[in-house]
Amino acid sequence: MKYLILLILLQVDIEEKIKNAPDKGYEIGVAIGTYLPFVVLVIIAYVMFNRFKNRKDLD
Structure with missing residues (x-):
């Protein structure tokens, strides 16, 4: 849930910028x-x- 809120807050309207x-x-x-x-x-x-x-394979 918190990731969804973060994603919504960080959305940038790229089409508008272009x-x-x-x-x-x-x-x-x-x-x-x-x-x-x-x-x-x-x-x-x-x-x-x-x-x-690879580290796991070496042990």
Whole structure:
């Protein structure tokens, strides 16, 4: 339940930002800034998963 509230509070209207963008460079920046944090979190989770999995195999 608390995650749902957090998700609602953190929603950003990307379409509105892109519609009001002054140029294409701003649109690209909005897209990168929106998706990059999620990509970084997925990569960190993948690396951590592999490290813990491999450490378990060594014991």
